[in-house]
Amino acid sequence: MRILLTGASGFVGGAVLRALSQRGVETVALSRRAPTVAEDYVWRDVDLMQPPAVAAALNAIRPDAIIHLAWIVEHGAFWTSATNLDWITASCRLALSGRAAGVQRFVGVGTCFEYDCTASHICREDGTPLRPTLLYGVSKDAARRVLSALALSHDFEFAWARLFFLYGPGENPRRLVPSIARALAAGQLAECSAGRAVRDYMDVRDAAEALVALALSPITGAVNIGSGEGNSVRRIVQILGRVAGRSELLRVGALPDREGEPARIVADITRLRDEVGHRTGRPLEDGLAEAFVYWSEAARAAR
Amino acid sequence: MRILLTGASGFVGGAVLRALSQRGVETVALSRRAPTVAEDYVWRDVDLMQPPAVAAALNAIRPDAIIHLAWIVEHGAFWTSATNLDWITASCRLALSGRAAGVQRFVGVGTCFEYDCTASHICREDGTPLRPTLLYGVSKDAARRVLSALALSHDFEFAWARLFFLYGPGENPRRLVPSIARALAAGQLAECSAGRAVRDYMDVRDAAEALVALALSPITGAVNIGSGEGNSVRRIVQILGRVAGRSELLRVGALPDREGEPARIVADITRLRDEVGHRTGRPLEDGLAEAFVYWSEAARAAR
Numbered sequence: 001m002r003i004l005l006t007g008a009s010g011f012v013g014g015a016v017l018r019a020l021s022q023r024g025v026e027t028v029a030l031s032r033r034a035p036t037v038a039e040d041y042v043w044r045d046v047d048l049m050q051p052p053a054v055a056a057a058l059n060a061i062r063p064d065a066i067i068h069l070a071w072i073v074e075h076g077a078f079w080t081s082a083t084n085l086d087w088i089t090a091s092c093r094l095a096l097s098g099r100a101a102g103v104q105r106f107v108g109v110g111t112c113f114e115y116d117c118t119a120s121h122i123c124r125e126d127g128t129p130l131r132p133t134l135l136y137g138v139s140k141d142a143a144r145r146v147l148s149a150l151a152l153s154h155d156f157e158f159a160w161a162r163l164f165f166l167y168g169p170g171e172n173p174r175r176l177v178p179s180i181a182r183a184l185a186a187g188q189l190a191e192c193s194a195g196r197a198v199r200d201y202m203d204v205r206d207a208a209e210a211l212v213a214l215a216l217s218p219i220t221g222a223v224n225i226g227s228g229e230g231n232s233v234r235r236i237v238q239i240l241g242r243v244a245g246r247s248e249l250l251r252v253g254a255l256p257d258r259e260g261e262p263a264r265i266v267a268d269i270t271r272l273r274d275e276v277g278h279r280t281g282r283p284l285e286d287g288l289a290e291a292f293v294y295w296s297e298a299a300r301a302a303r
Numbered sequence: 304m305r306i307l308l309t310g311a312s313g314f315v316g317g318a319v320l321r322a323l324s325q326r327g328v329e330t331v332a333l334s335r336r337a338p339t340v341a342e343d344y345v346w347r348d349v350d351l352m353q354p355p356a357v358a359a360a361l362n363a364i365r366p367d368a369i370i371h372l373a374w375i376v377e378h379g380a381f382w383t384s385a386t387n388l389d390w391i392t393a394s395c396r397l398a399l400s401g402r403a404a405g406v407q408r409f410v411g412v413g414t415c416f417e418y419d420c421t422a423s424h425i426c427r428e429d430g431t432p433l434r435p436t437l438l439y440g441v442s443k444d445a446a447r448r449v450l451s452a453l454a455l456s457h458d459f460e461f462a463w464a465r466l467f468f469l470y471g472p473g474e475n476p477r478r479l480v481p482s483i484a485r486a487l488a489a490g491q492l493a494e495c496s497a498g499r500a501v502r503d504y505m506d507v508r509d510a511a512e513a514l515v516a517l518a519l520s521p522i523t524g525a526v527n528i529g530s531g532e533g534n535s536v537r538r539i540v541q542i543l544g545r546v547a548g549r550s551e552l553l554r555v556g557a558l559p560d561r562e563g564e565p566a567r568i569v570a571d572i573t574r575l576r577d578e579v580g581h582r583t584g585r586p587l588e589d590g591l592a593e594a595f596v597y598w599s600e601a602a603r604a605a606r
Binding site: 082092093096133134135138141142146150153 | 399
């Protein structure tokens, strides 16, 4: 079993590369920047926006399956960047090139933002309406639709992993968990909004294991990758204060709430648990404690 | 009012160029091949797969609206060609470049093959489920979804003209009407299937007028462009035999039926008629009689 992994140099990619390596899966990492994790894999420098180069690489690698993580992920910008448009076609071209090179299974990565999160208490793959609004979710949804059709017409298995909220090693330091953890580690005030929004947060390493389990399973279609538990952002921040022993530095409510955000985005993980057979990951408290240690050490190392 | 027209060198494009000219609309035609109709317009040789060139052209032209016809149309191949994938992104990039250059309105062109034609007696924009199967329809559907989102986020008007079955001057000679007309004009046997399938056939010149009416209207969303009338393929062929005065050359049923084709694909044209205000085009018999004359003369000219 040989897996081709795109986006291997990213936040999720690094964790997936490690999870594949730990399972002993032969892996070829495709990315423009070299992956940063020290595992056993082959790296190829390929630009997925260059279809001829992609086709040549696939014919040389001849993987059995593809886990396709690459997409625009630039912090903040990815929500509305026109680069999302390029990734629709690039992702579909990748699947076709892969199929032509013998690929049997393609696992793409979507997002909870494909769902109309205001419509359900919990997002279900077969029940919650799809109504993405920002270009990121719209483009992911379009890619999924076309990939589904290609899977039928070109006879390969297609699964679509919808990721919810992730934190953990390698996360962009400007996001919620790192920014709070770094402030606390530095003994600085940690400001955040009132944090009433309820989200499904999961350690990226658990998400990576779920993704790999999905890739190695025969399950097709959309599969939520989440913890299945909703926690308010306020609670996330309070746990970080507690594990840091610096709750007094928290300033919950100091920043304004973001307008127009769904009150609740939580994954139904029935498919992941019962069909893919993935067991639950680490408890939120443990993951956040590890994240705090990670960001504390990163801050010390940077000094 | 200045309109930018893509795909101007094609079958529909030529008719739209003429309809725009007849209405006195200032038109810039964008295509890689020069348009063949002799009307009053400016032609620019631009490859829509080159976003920087498209952006530069749009900034120079500064149109008020875009009618975007360009897409892969290669006879037979377009149904499943991977080039459909490139047109999703190219179409969306065109809309964004247009918006950045001041475009207020974008009219894209879809297809009746976006609909699940087995689900309804007649295809309605707001009632018939969308379930494209071949890559052509899937890609058009994906483009429409992303363009709709871009129209909201970037504040421009977006209409999506779903074309049904067209015939008329400039059609690919291998398609139904030209191939029957040419055989009859040459005094040869005209073979076809049993022709039980019912389709909505429209003269391309009437479709072009409807498209231009839509472009000049403020109507947004999907709008069917069709005659609203269903006729069996057998009846189309029989009319051609009659107008040619050569019904004895028809061999209906000589070719096998295509498998898996929907029994009926007919447009509900309520939106086109009542909202866009487009009046019905020429009767089928008149259009087919003109088509027969056109193909007879084309055959004579080629001798």
